[in-house]
Amino acid sequence: xxxxxxxxxxxxxxxxxxxxxxxxxxxxxxxxxxxxxxxxxxxxxxxxxxxxxxxxxxxxxxxxxxxxxxxxxxxxxxxxxxxxxxxxxxxxxxxxxxxxxxxxxxxxxxxxxxxxxxxxxxxxxxxxxxxxxxxxxxxxxxxxxxxxxxxxxxxxxxxxxxxxxxxxxxxxxxxxxxxxxxxxxxxxxxxxxxxxx
Amino acid sequence: xxxxxxxxxxxxxxxxxxxxxxxxxxxxxxxxxxxxxxxxxxxxxxxxxxxxxxxxxxxxxxxxxxxxxxxxxxxxxxxxxxxxxxxxxxxxxxxxxxxxxxxxxxxxxxxxxxxxxxxxxxxxxxxxxxxxxxxxxxxxxxxxxxxxxxxxxxxxxxxxxxxxxxxxxxxxxxxxxxxxxxxxxxxxxxxxxxxxxxxxxxxxxxxxxxxxxxxxxxxxxxxxxxxxxxxxxxxxxxxxxxxxxxxxxxxxxxxxxxxxxxxxxxxxxxxxxxxxxxxxxxxxxxxxxxxxxx
Numbered sequence: 001x002x003x004x005x006x007x008x009x010x011x012x013x014x015x016x017x018x019x020x021x022x023x024x025x026x027x028x029x030x031x032x033x034x035x036x037x038x039x040x041x042x043x044x045x046x047x048x049x050x051x052x053x054x055x056x057x058x059x060x061x062x063x064x065x066x067x068x069x070x071x072x073x074x075x076x077x078x079x080x081x082x083x084x085x086x087x088x089x090x091x092x093x094x095x096x097x098x099x100x101x102x103x104x105x106x107x108x109x110x111x112x113x114x115x116x117x118x119x120x121x122x123x124x125x126x127x128x129x130x131x132x133x134x135x136x137x138x139x140x141x142x143x144x145x146x147x148x149x150x151x152x153x154x155x156x157x158x159x160x161x162x163x164x165x166x167x168x169x170x171x172x173x174x175x176x177x178x179x180x181x182x183x184x185x186x187x188x189x190x191x192x193x194x195x196x197x
Numbered sequence: 198x199x200x201x202x203x204x205x206x207x208x209x210x211x212x213x214x215x216x217x218x219x220x221x222x223x224x225x226x227x228x229x230x231x232x233x234x235x236x237x238x239x240x241x242x243x244x245x246x247x248x249x250x251x252x253x254x255x256x257x258x259x260x261x262x263x264x265x266x267x268x269x270x271x272x273x274x275x276x277x278x279x280x281x282x283x284x285x286x287x288x289x290x291x292x293x294x295x296x297x298x299x300x301x302x303x304x305x306x307x308x309x310x311x312x313x314x315x316x317x318x319x320x321x322x323x324x325x326x327x328x329x330x331x332x333x334x335x336x337x338x339x340x341x342x343x344x345x346x347x348x349x350x351x352x353x354x355x356x357x358x359x360x361x362x363x364x365x366x367x368x369x370x371x372x373x374x375x376x377x378x379x380x381x382x383x384x385x386x387x388x389x390x391x392x393x394x395x396x397x398x399x400x401x402x403x404x405x406x407x408x409x410x411x412x413x414x415x416x417x418x419x420x421x422x423x424x425x426x427x428x429x430x431x432x433x434x435x436x437x438x439x440x441x442x443x444x445x446x447x448x449x450x451x452x453x454x455x456x457x458x459x460x461x462x463x464x465x466x467x468x469x470x471x472x473x474x475x476x477x478x479x480x481x482x483x484x485x486x487x488x489x490x491x
Binding site for chain 2: 036048156158160
């Protein structure tokens with residue numbers, strides 16, 4: 001089932017996956033179903049990095065997969081499927097952010113900073129998890145949406161600037177600035193949390 | 198390389214993913230700049246913390262157990278098989294797409310270069326009007342020197358056949374339109390590709406191939422925007438004054454992940470409005486159009 005715990009966009013797809021993509025291009029739903037198994041979790045993580053809401057992230061990913069299936073014929077290089085799908089997910093997540101804004105909810109990282117652990121993992125009662133990690137979570141959650149995604153892609157998938165640029169659909173120079181700004185903010189947030197007794 | 202550019206590259210320097218040329222430039226700078234060396238040490242500490250903490254956080258983010266099944270159910274039935282002719286065209290495209298794409302791109306650029314300035318300013322000859330005056334229909338309506346020549350040729354026989362009064366039709370001499378270049382002032386306004394974020398804050402460090410890739414995307418975005426029927430509708434009764442292709446754009450409740458094509462239109466009263474067109478390059482369509490003042 002959920003066989004793609006770690007399916008980074010920049011991993012070169014196997015021959016089998018390329019075959020699946022080619023079949024899906026011809027409208028083969030079964031092949032596309034297997035692609036869903038390979039990419040759903042990562043797609044969800046990308047959406048969640050931007051939205052910080054499990055329900056909205058699942059909806060955005062669902063929309064993205066439907067769009068991808070309908071537009072798969074436009075994909076020229078099968079090898080680029082992962083980053084192409086990531087870009088569609090990013091775009092759909094932006095739709096959701098825009099919807100929030102229309103609902104008079106300002107897109108501010110601070111106000112949307114729902115903690116990852118609240119939604120996705122139980123508290124460790126023994127306190128085995130280091131406070132440092134908790135502080136890091138808070139600091140990352142405070143980052144602006146795109147900054148958060150760029151940092152998560154860099155450190156969770158070891159993605160290069162070029163690979164992040166493909167997912168974010170922005171020039172590499174812009175991604176460098178985003179990452180540089182993210183480090184500045186993270187240091188600021190972490191210093192703040194370190195200063196609190 | 199200046200401090201600003203070096204600091205943007207320090208993360209890649211730490212991870213060892215910097216290109217050799219950049220790496221040498223960063224090391225040269227670090228040898229001379231104490232502030233950047235301190236920045237490097239600080240970044241190394243943060244980098245280690247992020248490498249240790251983030252993968253675990255990322256792995257813990259998972260969708261609900263039934264999510265994959267829900268996704269599979271949501272996938273619509275495949276689109277109907279195209280006709281045999283369409284199949285052949287698709288096959289032709291797939292087999293020769295680089296050549297065809299290059300040809301189409303060249304034609305589009307040439308067509309834009311020739312026709313846009315004249316269409317925008319109305320300074321070109323209006324061959325259909327000439328044809329109408331002389332009783333002809335169906336002359337090409339595109340105002341190009343070739344079209345003008347065609348229209349005049351078509352008009353000529355009817356003029357010669359017509360009986361008095363024989364009034365010579367004034368034959369304006371169409372001047373070849375200038376080729377559009379970046380930020381070139383043209384007749385009724387400015388026509389050019391303004392590099393969104395890059396215009397405001399130069400994208401230092403973009404390689405030539407990156408710049409070319411960005412330029413290609415902007416060109417594609419403009420083509421998609423100008424092909425959209427709703428955009429064409431917005432032109433009615435207005436003059437196109439300027440075109441810009443921006444990156445991600447947020448205007449009020451309009452949030453476009455980019456690229457955003459911004460068209461400045463002027464109405465008969467001289468009032469100008471900006472039309473924001475959010476383009477989705479992945480599915481080759483316009484996602485949203487915003488006219489803030491309307």
